[in-house]
Every structure is written in C-alpha cells, then in structure tokens.
Amino acid sequence: MNVTVKRTFKAPAGKIHDSGNTKYLHPLSCRYTIRKFAFLFAFILLCAAANAQLQYKKEYNASNTLLSEGWVENGIRVKYWKFYTAQGKLKEAGHFAAGKRAGYWYFYNENGTKTAEGSFANDEKTNWWKFYVNGKKESAVQYSNNLRNGYCLRYSNGDVYKCEKYKNDSKISEWTDMASFMRDNPDF
Numbered sequence: 251m252n253v254t255v256k257r258t259f260k261a262p263a264g265k266i267h268d269s270g271n272t273k274y275l276h277p278l279s280c281r282y283t284i285r286k287f288a289f290l291f292a293f294i295l296l297c298a299a300a301n302a303q304l305q306y307k308k309e310y311n312a313s314n315t316l317l318s319e320g321w322v323e324n325g326i327r328v329k330y331w332k333f334y335t336a337q338g339k340l341k342e343a344g345h346f347a348a349g350k351r352a353g354y355w356y357f358y359n360e361n362g363t364k365t366a367e368g369s370f371a372n373d374e375k376t377n378w379w380k381f382y383v384n385g386k387k388e389s390a391v392q393y394s395n396n397l398r399n400g401y402c403l404r405y406s407n408g409d410v411y412k413c414e415k416y417k418n419d420s421k422i423s424e425w426t427d428m429a430s431f432m433r434d435n436p437d438f
Contacts, residue, residue, distance in 0.1 A: 304328075311336060320346070335360055344370065368393065392416075401438070 308319040315338045320331030327346040335341050339362050344355030351370035359365050368379030374396035381389045387408065392400025398416035405411065413431045415423040425431035432438065 401435075 303325075304321060304323045306319070307322045309317045311317050313336075315336060316334055317336075318331060318333045320327060321329035326349040328348070330343070330345055332343045333341045337360070339360060340358050342355060342357045344351060345353035347353075350373035352372070354369055355367065356364060357366040363385045364382050366379060366381050368375060369377040375393035376395070377393065379391050379393055380387055381391065387405045389402055389404050391398055391402045394400070397419040399418065400416065402414040402416060403410050403412075404414070410428065411426070413425040413428075414421055423434070425434065
C-alpha cells in the first residue's frame with residue numbers, strides 16, 4: 251500500500267487526517283518537531299558546558315607546602331589564583347583569562363608586605379601600577395603593552411616629590427615641583 255503525505259490545511263493542527271490512501275498533515279505540526287529539536291540541542295549544549303571541567307586546583311612542592319591554588323578549566327588557568335613562596339606565604343594573587351594574567355593583581359614580598367599592584371591585559375601590564383617599599387607607596391606608573399607609557403609619580407612619605415613621563419619605557423620628561431608639572435600638563 252502506497253501512502254503519500256501531503257501538506258495541507260484540511261486537518262487540525264498536529265492531526266493526521268486519513269482520506270483513503272492519502273494522509274494530510276497540518277503544516278503547524280512541524281513546529282512542535284522543531285521545538286523538540288531546539289530543546290534537545292539546548293540540553294546537549296548545557297551538558298557540554300557542564301563537562302568543561304571547571305575545577306579548583308592546589309599545587310604543592312615536594313615538602314607538601316602549598317605553592318598555588320585557583321581555578322582550572324580544561325587544564326587552563328582561569329578566574330582567581332593565589333601563588334605562595336616556598337615557605338607558604340602569599341606571593342601574588344589575581345585573575346587569569348584563558349591561561350593569561352588579566353585584571354587586577356597584588357604582589358607581596360617574603361614578609362607579606364605588599365610590593366606592587368596593578369592591571370594585566372593578555373599577560374601584559376596595563377594602566378596604572380602602584381609600587382611600594384616597606385609598605386609605603388614609592389611610585390605610581392602608567393603602563394601600556396608591558397612598558398612604561400605615560401606618567402610616573404614618585405612619592406616620599408606619601409607626597410609626590412617628582413613626576414616623570416615615559417614613552418615606550420624611555421623617560422622623555424621630568425618635573426621636580428608640582429607647579430611646573432601642572433603648567434606643562436594642564437589636563438592631568
């Protein structure tokens with residue numbers, strides 16, 4: 251018996267009307283098949299994302315001292331990480347994106363005192379960085395592409411005593427008083 255299926259509006263939505271050897275299928279019934287397929291596709295994508303293997307990882311040295319801890323996705327560092335000295339003190343902390351440093355980072359010496367803080371983009375220093383000596387701000391430096399590009403403010407006892415300007419890591423200007431600096435850089 252040969253049965254042909256024709257698309258027509260003679261049957262109600264989702265119903266098959268049998269008229270002898272010809273069955274009529276309402277065209278809107280295909281919409282439900284598409285919805286089922288879309289739901290199945292979304293479910294598969296959700297399962298694949300769940301299998302991305304986001305894990306919290308801790309790495310130790312031979313003496314069983316924690317050296318680093320943070321998130322790994324498919325074997326690549328992502329999100330927030332902390333790194334420690336061989337003595338177990340915090341050395342640096344910040345974010346990774348696709349295995350490269352990104353966002354704001356903090357750096358500490360072996361005594362736990364902050365030595366630097368600043369932003370990374372694609373594993374390179376960018377924007378303003380602050381550097382500390384004995385816990386006091388020593389300088390604030392503008393970076394671009396991992397090079398000093400822009401201003402460098404030098405501090406003594408919390409006050410700016412000198413300003414420098416850099417281009418591609420080379421000093422191009424220097425001011426030793428704020429009046430001359432502001433005169434030469436009115437938009438600062």
